[in-house]
Amino acid sequence: MNVIYTDNNATTRVADEVIEEMLPFFGGFYGNPSSMHTFGDRVGKKIRQARQKVADLIHADPDEIIFTSCGTESDNSAIFSALNAHPEKKQIITSNVEHPAVLNLFKYLRDKKGYDVVLVPVDKKGHLDLDLLYGSLSDDTAVVSLMWANNETGVIFPISEIAKKVTEKGILFHTDAVQAAGKIPIDVSVAHVDMLSLSGHKVHAPKGIGVLYVKKGIKFFPYLIGGHQEKGRRGGTENTVSIIGLGKACELAAQHLPIMNTQVKELRDYLQNQLLEKIPGVSVNGDLENRLPNTLSIGFDAVEGESILLMLDKEGICASSGSACTSGSLDPSHVLMAMEVPFKSAHGTIRFSLSHYNTKEEMDHIVKTMVSAIETLRAMSPFWKDGKLV
Amino acid sequence: MWEYTDKVKDHFMHPRNVGELKDANAVGETGSLNCGDALKLFLKVDENERIVDASFMTFGCASAVASSSALTEIIKGMTLDEAAKVTNGDIADYLGGLPKEKMHCSVMGKSALQKAIADYRGIQIMEKPGEMVCECFEVTDLEIIDAVKANGLETTEDVTNYLKAGGGCGKCLDRIEEVIASVKAEG
Ligand SMILES: Cc1ncc(COP(=O)(O)O)c(C=O)c1O
């Protein structure tokens, strides 16, 4: 069966060009990039090139790039570094729609380390309460960490504007740009952010490789203490193959950025409009304008997400649900709850996240499958009668 | 992804006895839109108190649909006395087992069945007697005590798997722990 992959915010297909770039380094070129011989430095040279390409994607300097093991490590090390920089400061600020890589760390710091945590709320469209955020900044604030774009809804925060206000007060600012990278332009040379996280597997590189950007002049306290790798900022022999793959992936991502905002966005809009047109009782979650071009979070009244996913799965269609029924938690996702998406559609929310590999034929197949899945499930649902919610 | 048995998948993809039963003379409803699953069970009971037909309408995940479908198959042909003895374990067994995190789906089946039987007999089941422990899922201490005893539950996680209680905001987890401890103390 053909797979129709529309779950790119979960992970992406490793690009063929990326695989090709990596293959020799799985095999013959196994040298250690730190070694004092030409054989090792063949790898070292490739890593320097990869660092340059990653830096180019976000308009950084290669010295500002630290390779990590994943987006989660990047988020954790950024935040721990900020706390180490200001051990006397006890307040930390984030939003209540962050990825668990940030949100659960903040909860840990609150519950186990006594930090005063401010969770800035969002409104129904997923926008931050900026007044509350700015009003919370104080001399005691050690770090503000806010995601550039939300993984579930695709809603984009005005990071440059916020970072400017925060850093003007001398407070460190970190952003989780894992979902933004490769989908919208990121330019750290004008964005005022001190630290920024990326993850390889969201940009068609392999899983298990991440990046932390640390702006020049910002003191960084390593999280993994060991050898001199990454200029002493992250110990451990480099994941050479994945770094080389990530370099290629970032080069491709820069090339594909224009396609994201035309071709991919058009497909997403097409899918969205077809679903809205062909199925009653449907609502799109989050701000329609300030949204990643590839993401569609859409709720179907009176049906449950996991059931929809299994019917899609039967047709080889991969997507995610916003009801956490699939993840073990029983409430709808914290993001949908924070946005006060009503239960009637929160439990029946599906996230489609596209890439440039998707086609219009695939969208048509998804629409057809969704129409029949929703019809079947509503025929079973005690909350749906005569074409409407009861 | 959950590891569902073939039987669960089959009863989800091809549910038996779906829809409103027009000539039902007993109905049992449980769950809500907010909780994420709900079941409305319809029974047609003859003058000898035998269930001659059963059907369901369910909102929920695949295992909720499968549990409802299985329940209707199990109870068709039973007398109400026999049906009253069906447990949530019987529903799970009929399906070749459920992932433990999904046991609450079988509990939902059992609960709707009890309500339908009470409906037929004209008995008012006292709505949720006892003290409210979990506000997110409206679960009382008595329900927790029943489930702990009936299924030999040991941890708060078990209770969440069976009743959902504690699976939302989590603020009731300490209280659930106390209730479990009280059952253990009784022996
Ligand atoms: C916004 C966001 N941050 C962080 C992560 C974690 O990245 P990784 O899986 O590389 O640890 C993800 C992806 O799951 C994400 O979507």
Ligand code: FES
């Ligand atoms: S009160 Fe029990 S989970 Fe919220």
